[in-house]
Amino acid sequence: MEPTPFGALLKRYRMAAGLTQEALAERASLSARAVSDLERGLSRAPRYDTLDLLTRAMNLEASQRATLFAAARPALPGEDAKATPLQVLPFPPTALIGREQEVTQALDLVRERSVRLLTVTGPGGVGKTRLALEIAHNLRADFADGLAWVDLTVLRDPSLVPQTVAQALGLHEQADRPFSEQVRTFFQDKQYLLLFDNFEQVLSAADFVADLLVSCPRLQVLVTSRAPLHLRAEQQLVLTPLTQAAAVTLFRERAQRVQPHLDATEPSVAAICEQVDRLPLAIELAAAHVRVLSLPLLRERLSDRLRFLRGGARDLPERQRTMHEAIAWSYNLLPPTQQRWFRALSIFMGGYTLAAAESICWGEEPFTPDEGLSTIAALVDASLVQVEITGDGLPRYHLLEVIREYAAEQLRAAGEEEDYQWRHAEYYAALAEEAERVGAGQGGREAHLERESANGRAALYWAYERGEVTLGLRLATWFGRLWLTRGQMSEANQWLSRMLALDEARGAQAA
Template sequence: MSLSGVEAFSARLRRLRHTAGLTQEELAHSAGLSTNAVSQLERGLRRHPYPHTLGALADALDLDGAERAAFVARPASLDRSPGSGAPSTSPEVLPGGDTPLIGRDDEVTSLVSRLTGGSAGRLLTLTGPGGVGKSRLARDLAACARGAFADGVVFVPLASLTDPSLVVPTIVRAVGLREEAQTPPGELLSEYLRDKSLLLVLDNCEHLLAAAPRIAELLSVCPTLRILATSRSRLGVRGERACPVEPLAVPEAGAPHHLARISNAPAVRLFMARVQDADPEFALTPDNAEEIAEISRRLSGLPLALEVAAARVSFLGSTQLLTRLDGVLGLCGARDLPERQRTLRATLDWSHDLLSRAEQVLFHRLAVFAGGFDLEAAEAVSAGGELTSDVVLASLENLWEQALVRTAAAPGPAGMRYGMLEPVRQYALERLADSGEEDQVRARHADWCLTLAQRVEPELSGSDQSRWLDVLDAEHGNLRAALAETLRRTDDDAGLRLAVALRRFWYVRGHLQEGRRWLQEALTACSSAAPPLRGAALSALGHLAVKQGDFTAAQSSYTQALELATAPPSTRATAAATGGLAVVALWTGAHERATRLSRQSIALCRETGDPSGLATALNVAGLVEIQRGRHRDAAVLLEEGLAVSRAAGDEGLTAAHLNKLGWCHLEGEHLDQAARSFGDALTRFARLGEQWLAADCLDGLARVMLARGRPTRAARLWGAADAQCTVIGATTLPLDPSVYERLTSRARAEIGEDAFAAAWAQGAALSPDRVLGEALEEIAIEGAAENTPAAHGADRSPGARSRLPRDPGDALPAPRGGQIGQ
């Protein structure tokens, strides 16, 4: 009498354990199971072990090849009687998730609809990098779709196979069939499934792609069969519908800190669920929310990384964990996961080993890109040796197919961009370090960044500067990495040249503190650099310090720059440093000195014939005259500067002059003209991403609104202006603090302290785009109704005047900021 299925499996497990020379306790420990679990399996008391349990046992028993395939597939027929043909019971074997699926509700709904819909897409492949949760999602999809398949669902784990020819025999056993000597497994399977309404889940196909044609053939002869596959790359057969599985969404970086927003992010929800599995008392609080949000961002929302990291919170706490995330690759996850998924490194090793030699080399080299890359950058930095440009292109495509490289959500300014999830990049960096060519590749990357920055620098004072600023924004992570790399060098001044090339980008895009830090570090590291280069860096430091209200530092930087401009003599550098000192004098109340220095700067710029320098000098001189109350003189200077800026095509300097002219119009009580000038300048600044100068326009528009009897709108604009300065770390002080305080006090008195505070807070909460839209709408409405007495009814306070207050003690209206233009 033959053994039953249960007895045969029990006997086989005992035999294999004895052959391996293991006790039940030793086998249980090696497989990450309890001794009782192994005992129950050997006695036939546990009839439906999970596939990952069988995989763990197979690993512990060191099984491979056909023997391993037979072992892990055996439980599909544990309770079936022997015989050929159809199984005696339902073939359904679907491992369930022991925890709820988090953050995938929309995906599940959409994919279940596709699985159970019309004839299109009978082969659905979930693709994505290791650790993103493809297998888990597949199990939940199959469970949700089960009712749509009269003949059930069969889950077929393929990770343990090494030979593509074993895929079909493994499926045969999984559905409960017995192989027959006279019938090939493919024919047996096709005949059995031909009229079945069944969902076949093929898990982990990426290393068995040679079997994909057999899968396609099976679908062609079984019209009601559906297949759900998981793979790090597409199977590559006709009729396949690839569905990329993305990491879980993380809280937006730089967004206002709201506990509810952070706690609702799917990545944080998964992280917290796993933390609370180990420590039910751990909670998300205002004190740790930003740390946990940053952990989820640093791990790129990758579910396996989140689960592995969460298991350490009880031991390390969120603060320590955040500082030690680089070590998360090798930490172990849940013991009931397959061995290759217990650590991130094991998961990524699995993917890495599937790559060709050329693909592995490219994968390692691309890791130096800290902020993504386009094809041109990949070729420039990675090509060399065995990697020609053609090989880079072909290998990059396969890395993308394998989900080790991802396309960006939207093309960058220079075209399609690519990148890696941060845990994947960290792994590739380790491999690069092991390869012995890290220093060489990092040097090529730094040189590429320097070449890019120097190529873009002259474009940042042209008509297309917004697009070029976007190019640098897209490469910001790479530029930071290149600065760190070049400043480690002691034999050249590349770091200082890179910092100087980026100075205008830092000015305009509001990276004030960061720009100061890099420039100071570069000056220290490149102490022997030529005087013109050091002088340019010092002038840049002065400009950034002015924006932050650090006038002592600005004075020191400009003074040193002026000294360097004389050795060798440079009229252009002297003009720039002199203009900077004029601004510092203005901010510190030395108006006569500011006038003298600004006029010297203009004369020097006329001598050099530098249109950008001249426009900047005229802008500074006009600002000085506004502050001195000489608005007609200011207007003459600013109109000339506006003409020069427009002729040079400099969008930023054109906006700066329009802004200052708005203040001149405001003083003359030409409110329509003032509003239009401020609005035009604000639009240009918004296009450039310049927030400090935009805030100056908002201050001017707020004063226009107050003069028109709209104190609530004024408070809202002041709040927006203050927030835009604060977010980039710029000074929020106006040049005319007494007038500014008097005007804001008037608005408070007219609408009440509570209403003023509410309007201010509403303005502060607006995004720059929303602020721009509201401001331009307000200008259009007010401009159309300027001569209509009732136009401002609801917001006009009793007795409000249509002009700014001019008490005898008032200083004249002046801009908030002492800008020196762009």
């Protein structure tokens, strides 16, 4: 049976989508003449970027997309396949802002250092996909046989990854050869760049990637994922929030699209960017609201970030239309123990040590030293927990504020907040008492306790609000002594006075 010609197939898909040639042309940013020529077979060598625009404009499923690409392949020069490398790559709808250093670093890793597997990691909304697209477009001329972009967003079954790659390459199923073998054969002697977007929910398919790298010596792989693949060939490029200058530039650019006359030079723009952790997705979601809100009012509304950061563009995946969904995507991929730790970590303010996390998250439960470390490491891998090295060389962990708000919401929903708040306050009271018992001259301990001032204050607020007088007096006494030595006399006296007044009121009630 003769395969359906490309032009007839394009027309069939267009009509099934309920589009005229003019409507399809407008959606795909093409001319109506170009669509007409393709359907009538007058344009016999459609470019792959044109095909990508058309398939996205018609919202084709993966199988339909692969069929359309395969139908176009006979129109490509058969005798000179090397002259027309296979390039299946989306075109980004907006300019990339503030990632020049990361792009340069990635290009150096791929071109100069010949890294076989480059994984761009980072939290949801930090811009991994957009950066990978920029890298890929810069590398288009570097791979003689082409490159292919494979979006794994909708997959949950890792066993389907080889099939999804095969479809992107236009390979057809063969009864006697599994998709993994077909893909391996396709890449065997090719200089090719394979790109996987959103690998985190199919991490066990990393074995398939490892097999390709071993079997196909000229293949290089670029991955975006909230967690690394943990393969020997892997080089991570960890994407962090934008610099303040880049964040402000991004906000201004996006805000002026919806409000061209907006005065985006106000100092409040920088404050807004800080409120949303300088995450590109959060900045874009916030900027969309300037159509109806002034900048000061927008800043005020951002006190409830998760509820407010909604309404992303229609052509974004659902998980990227709100910050809540972007974070929920990562949270739902965690096993139960890691979910519980993540929720509990929302209690901390200003960061925490591994010892603090272990004490509060495990509580009285027995655990081995390796369990706490492996759990926090898994949350770092999942890009939900950030880690930095302090001046004394010790790691300190924290959650980005918008992520911490989501974790706190889940903690309340699980009915665990009160228990973990108690553990948190008890831990920091004991920590301060221990520092006092060690005595003066222990500069390292004092510096460590000073770094925990935000946690001390949070514990004091909680103890005062709950009327936990004994615990509150312990915290006020020992953190108060620290603050007195640091010249913060008013804060030390204020907390001690509050707790003594609460104690006196409780005594009067008892009498």
